Amino acid sequence: MSRKLALIGFGNVGRALARLLAAPNSSFGFQIAGIHTARHGTAIFRETDKVPFDQWAANWPGEMPLLGPPAPSVAAFLECARADIAVELTPLEPSTGEPAIGHIRAAFARGMHAVTANKGPIAHAYAALRDEARLAGVRFRFESTVMDGAPVFNMVRRNLPGVRILGFTGVLNSTAKIVVETMRDGGSMEEGIRKARRLGVAEADASFDIDGWDSAAKAAALANVLMDAGVTPLSVNTRGIGRLTPERVQDLAARGKTVCLVSRGRHTREGIHLRVRPEVVEISDILACVHGTSNLLLLHTDLMGTVGTVSISPTVDQTAYGVLSDLADLAI
């Protein structure tokens, strides 16, 4: 059984995962063998440690007293951690997907399975990583990269045998929803972004949400995994909500309509067409009825028609659970 984990990155998701694994009722039996962060340093845990990991993790949220000086490299950390599974949880670098892609390759090169919650590698290099994992005889999971841990990729793989994904329609960016709702209630773009920041859903650079690049990265990730598109976010025809005004949103609301930032993908004769657009829809439209931080993904299929997943007000705990569901999948 593959049970020893090496965590690369230890931000909110990593800490939530540590809490899940350390919970008294946790029946998963995974052990964190090491934690590596560029900023806070590196820790390696051994069965012989005086302070076992779960006692330590049980104190979260808190400081990281046990982290020592950082390992010289992620590769050196993985060598030292002697884990079965690398868990890549570093922050997204939207334009390249690095350094996360390199971290995952470092794991594969050492015969370790990899799980990531970082959509960069899936949006930029999925096909290559999938094939490299096969060659290395290891597995690669990434459920939390879209929809915050709700079953999407594992659901299609395990529950829709023989189904061809013809396309998808997703309302996947929380910041855009919160901005539109704020404008509808008379607030400004900036107030909406501040509210999204308070809720912890805005990217460090909110323009990444507002200009549609987060939605484009998710569209590329979905297309790469579900439709074998072999694209990057740059291939997605993307327009954000940057020019949206409170007046426009309120005018639409008066007519029973609203704006959703929608990620769409579909097979066409010319290949796979991907686009992100602010779309005007009725407030009773299913695309409009996921509010705040909730999100919705509809999959258009050949045999199963249109079937979707909705996640209501997910938090970092659900993202961490998605990682845990990937770990459980690898441990089967």
Next chain:
Amino acid sequence: MSRKLALIGFGNVGRALARLLAAPNSSFGFQIAGIHTARHGTAIFRETDKVPFDQWAANWPGEMPLLGPPAPSVAAFLECARADIAVELTPLEPSTGEPAIGHIRAAFARGMHAVTANKGPIAHAYAALRDEARLAGVRFRFESTVMDGAPVFNMVRRNLPGVRILGFTGVLNSTAKIVVETMRDGGSMEEGIRKARRLGVAEADASFDIDGWDSAAKAAALANVLMDAGVTPLSVNTRGIGRLTPERVQDLAARGKTVCLVSRGRHTREGIHLRVRPEVVEISDILACVHGTSNLLLLHTDLMGTVGTVSISPTVDQTAYGVLSDLADLAI
């Protein structure tokens, strides 16, 4: 591998399943070894048949020329079919779940796995059938009994490891939705029921939909499988939409609201509470935004928050696919 199927019942779902299995691009490799219907008779197919099954099935929709006189009993049919999996597709008998429960037991008694699209057995006798399957060393699947084949039961079992289902909220009855939509547009209850009949979603006795018993049976099925409730539909506190009027629906619509027939289940100190009610909600509420024959199920969980499945305008082909996904699950 378990690949030979004995179909008990051959109505719309059975015929759609036969079409799926006979499709030229079908990669599943299941064979229909026999078909038994009370009304049309029984057919047993052998590899040596001059007219192989899939040529025959490819002619659907059509008559059933190859069906001979009915076997004296389902048990006799199963003996004769020499199949690996019994596929129970007889019509729902809401008040008892029979004779489907007996058909499934007859399969277990012969060491056959069973798949059903009939919610009766799950709503009335799930725990007993689950335990009897274990004792017999066979498996029992029923994905299509709720949500027309969209991943629900298999999704929870395979994609939500370690998650406890605390409750659910479902808008699961299409006839009720169509009746409310018809009333909103000025039509009567009867017109709504006729429209649901034309769409093929109303039960033979539409009062089963209108009075909430279909929603109660689905609530009982969900609670039995996902919450180990051990209940029957009679345990569900049920009120239907029989007293709803077009005036009431239009008055609500004028105020941006509508009525949904909602199935709810939750753990309480006193045990599992199940109820079906017409609920007044905003038209922008997620419960209100599945229209026509679409349906929605939200699962309230401990680790994954509230996560849901939506199925947009499913047809009998999706119900048949749900059966196929169960078969693929058994064949793994």
